[in-house]
Structure formats: structure tokens, C-alpha cells
Amino acid sequence: MAGSAKGGRFRGYGIVRRILSTLVSMVLTFLGLTIVTFFIGRVIPIDPVLAIVGPKASNETYDRVRLEIGLDLPLPVQYWRYLSKVLHGDFGTSVITSQPVLQDMLHVFPATLELAVLALIIGVVFGVPLGVIAATHRGRWQDHLVRLLSLFGYSMPVFWLGLIGLLLFYAKLGWVEGPGRLDIAFDDIVPTVSGMITVDALIAGEHDVFVNAMQHLVLPASILGYLSLAYVARMTRSFMLGQLRQEYVLAAMAKGLSGFRVIWIHALGNVWVQLITVIALTFGSLLEGAVLTETVFSWPGLGLYMKNSLFNADLNAVLGGTVLVGVVYILLNLISDLLYPLFDPRARGRS
């Protein structure tokens, strides 16, 4: 790239520093997250031993469990033990399924991922063009319409929107299938490869299964997608307005480029850089929104797993899920931090 001979070394130094500081903050955030879950799990319950052994246990059992979970040790030592377990992927055993929590979570996570990925695609595919149109038609009806659409999107409780969607599109109109991931008739036809039924059906070449899975998926994904659309459109609009004020837009117009080209290629090309962070954050909030959406649609993903664990007092499973979602959050932040300089040459030299 031009100018690399002149500033290459400093620029390289900047990147290394940037990556290092991002990694440090990532590690700190992970420690913070585990400290919070540690406190929730070991400190807040008035008597963690009683929570495990139940009120009818004998004194010997009580003392044995107390030593087993290390409650006699100082708090920092207890935390250290907890942290090293988490780092080894050991979140304890689920009370309901009597399986390791990690195994449970890996089993249900693909369902959540399938839902969140499709929702994100919907949000970006519709949200970005809507944001661009709003920005280029600033103050006109298109702009007001998009702003209204966004306003409704982030004022809407997702669980309620899900119920209304079920009432309308499933019960009244019959356009989509109801709760769950598949009709019973289609269960266990395709072998599990990725855990995402739509993908597995495509791999197995089972067309009917794919269509049925899509009919189940499309409504929850659209409803989650609408929420991300609201945020993506709003941010695209404001980033785009920032770009359209720049002189290069005027220069490109003066050079005789078509308005279409200037807006959708040049200006939007620069907006993508800023949108990466927004999209990463949106994906994180989609995982969260999935807890409520999965409850409404009986979608057997991580959210429903956590919710069911919660009501069966399965603290290990709930905290395991919290750590997992938190780690995904941290990784998304990391990815957006690291991708940013790749797309924005100006950010490369900054330290």
C-alpha cells in the first residue's frame, strides 16, 4: 500500500499495541464476568451448602459438602478454583439433565445461533438500505417512515411482538408454522451435523425438512430481526448523514459520477467501517433477545435452557449460560475491534 515505506514500522507498532490493549481488556472483562458469576453462585445464596444438600441432610453430609465445595477456604482461593474450572470448560453438572452443563449448552446453542444469524441477516439486509434511503431523503416522508419504523422497533417488547406474530401469522392466517423447530413428522430425519436444522437438512438433501424448518424459523427470526433492523437502520442513517456532508461526495458528484454510484458505492463503502461495531453489538443483543423469543416460540435453544434451569433452581446451568453469553459478547467486541483497522486505513496508525 502507498506510504508503507515511510510509516510502515510505526504503523506496525500501532497495530501491535492496539491488539495488545484489546487483548488485555478482553482478559479483564472475562475476569470481571467470572467474578460476578462467582459471587452470584457462591456468595449471594445465604447458605450454598444447604442449597446443594437440602434441609433434610445430616450434619455429616453437610460438613462433607461444605469441605467439598471449599467453603472453608478464603474467598480469593475459592474464586481461583472456580476460575480454573471455568477455563477448563467445567461449569458443573446440571441438576435437571444430570449432564455436564457445557455438554448441555453445546447441544442447545446451535438452535439459538440459527435463530440469531437469520435475524441478523434480516436486520442488515433490510436495515442498511432503509437507513441509506432515510439519510438521502432527509426530512421527507421516506425519512419519517424509517424513523417511525425504528422507533416502534425499539419500543416494542419482543415477547409481546412474538405473541402477536403467532396470533396473526400462525393462528389466523396460517402462513407459518407454530412453536418449535420442526413438525413431529419431520423429527429425527436428518442426521445432526451442525445442529442447525436448516443447514443439516441442506447437507442431507432433505428438501421437505428444510422447508418445514424454515416455516418454523421465519417468524421468530423476523421478529428478532425487526428489533435489529430498528437499530441498524437508525445507525446507518446517522453514519450516512455524516458521510454525505463530506467534501468527497461533492467532488464525486462534480466529477460527474451518478448519484446512485456516489451514495451506494462510495459513501456506503465508508459507512460499512462504522457499521461493523454496530452489527457486532446487534448480534450480542440478539442472543439476549433470544431468551424471550425462545420462551414465546418454545424454541429449544440456550435461552429456553436457561429459563427452564432457572425455574428448577439449577444455578450451575444458569451461571454457565451467563458465562457463555458473556464470552460470546467479549469475542464479538474483540472481533469488531480487530476488524475495524482492517477496514479503516486511518485507524491502522492510531495507537
Add this chain to the structure above:
Amino acid sequence: MSGVTLRGWLLDAAPASRRQARFGRWYRTWLSFQNNSLAVAGLLIVLALVLSAIGAPLIADPQAAILQHLAQRLQPGSAAHWFGTDELGRDIFARIVFGSRITLTIVALVSAIVVPVGLGIGLPAGYFGGVVDAVLMRLTDIFLAFPRLVLALAFAAALGPGIENAVIAIALTAWPPYARLARAETLTRRNAEFVQAAVLQGASPISILFRQIVPLCLPSVVIRLTLDMAGIIITAAGLGFLGLGAQPPAPEWGAMVASGRQVLLDQWWVATIPGIAIFITSVGFNLLGDGLRDVADARSS
């Protein structure tokens, strides 16, 4: 005639007293705010929420919100029951009205935690800089990266469901933006001349922060708070929907949606109407917040 003089007094370009200047500034802010009809609509919605919370017993019958009339269960809307009745024969309108108290309580409690904590972290970080800043802001970044609803779930799992625990869980994840805001506001002002003047007069850092800087932070904190309200209300309703917020028979809107879920296909209003209440309330806060921000932006530019 007196209206004209009052207006003239308020808009006087050369106010004679500090009081006149202050009222004049408020009046000008109001004038630019009321030009934005959407923002005024938001204000009216929020006022309606506050009034219905305060005057709930005057608007609706407290008994109808709690007492079960199984003979009259799942009635559609009528003159006696405007929004119909739920699965236990309770009047949905009365429950919505009394539910506004719960919503407002949650919002008020979260604000009462979030603002002091945010200021307490952000002000010293911005004013002292250096190590204090680095440590406090790292802490803020850590909490900023937490998934709100999921953490609230974990809290509720450990503490048990309830409105207080929902408030704590929401507040724990909501304060970091306020710390960042307070830090940014402090950074732009810590070298201002009026701060230096106070330092020369021997004012302590605490007195400078509270008497000089906090009053200047408050407008942006209030705007941010108004914009956050919608998210707080929706998260609280989500916890209620999952059964982790206010417990039955309290008329919490999210829990009301959940209870209407079983009868959704035949008695749609039981789940739909509380959802509309949540929706309108958060639209109100969003519109009001947007309007306040526009006024603030116009004044600063």
C-alpha cells in the same frame, strides 16, 4: 395583558436579575421544545403515566384490580370492563392503571441507583485522570460488556424473583453509560476558568465536583436517562414475563402478558392490552428523550 408582560419579562434580552435570566432560559428551552410535536406527544404520554400512577385509586377501582370474579372471567371489552377481564375475572383496565405504579417504581428505583453510581465513578475519573481514570474506566468497560437480561436472569436465580432483585439486576448493567457521560463532561470542564477560580479560592475537589461540575452534567444525564427509560421498562417487563419481576397478584404488565398467553387464541385481549401499555409507555419515553436531545443539541451548536 398580563400574559404579554409575562412573556416580555421572560424573553427580555437584558434580564435584570439572576432569577429572571434563569426563568427566561427555561422558557426559551420550552419554546423550542414545544415546536416539536412528537416530543410534546412523548411528554403527554409520560405525564399520563405519572398521573395514572399517582391517581390510580381515583381512576380505577382498586378491588377490581385484585379481587377474583371467576363468574366474569375472560369477558371481552364492555361498558363495565373497558378492556375486558382476565382469566381470574379481574378488570384489565384497573390492572393496567395500577400496573403503572409498578412500572414507575422500577424506573424511579433504577434511576436512583444508576445516576449516583455513574456520577460517583465518572466524575473522579474525569477530574483526577491518570491511574484513577484508567482503573475506573476499565471497571466501566467490564460492566459495559455484560449481557443485561442474561445477567438479570442469573441474579434472579440467586436472589429469587421479585421487583427489588429485578431493579438491582437492571441497575447493575445500566450504570456504565452514565459513568462515561460524567467523565466526558468533567474532562471538558475541569480546566475551565470558573473551575480554576474555585481552585484558587481554596475549594476542595469534592466541592468543585459537586458545586461546579455536577450541575452542568445533569442536563445530559437527564436526557440519557429519559432515552434509557424505554429499555429499562422493556427489560423489566421481560423479567416480569419470565416470572422474575413483580410476583402475582401484583398487576405487573409483563406478567399480565404472560398470563394471557394460555388464552391467546380465543381471548386475545388478555395478552395484547398490557403489551400495548408497555409499548405506548416506551414510545413516550423515546419521543420525549429524542425531543430533549434535539433541544440540547440546538442550544450547544
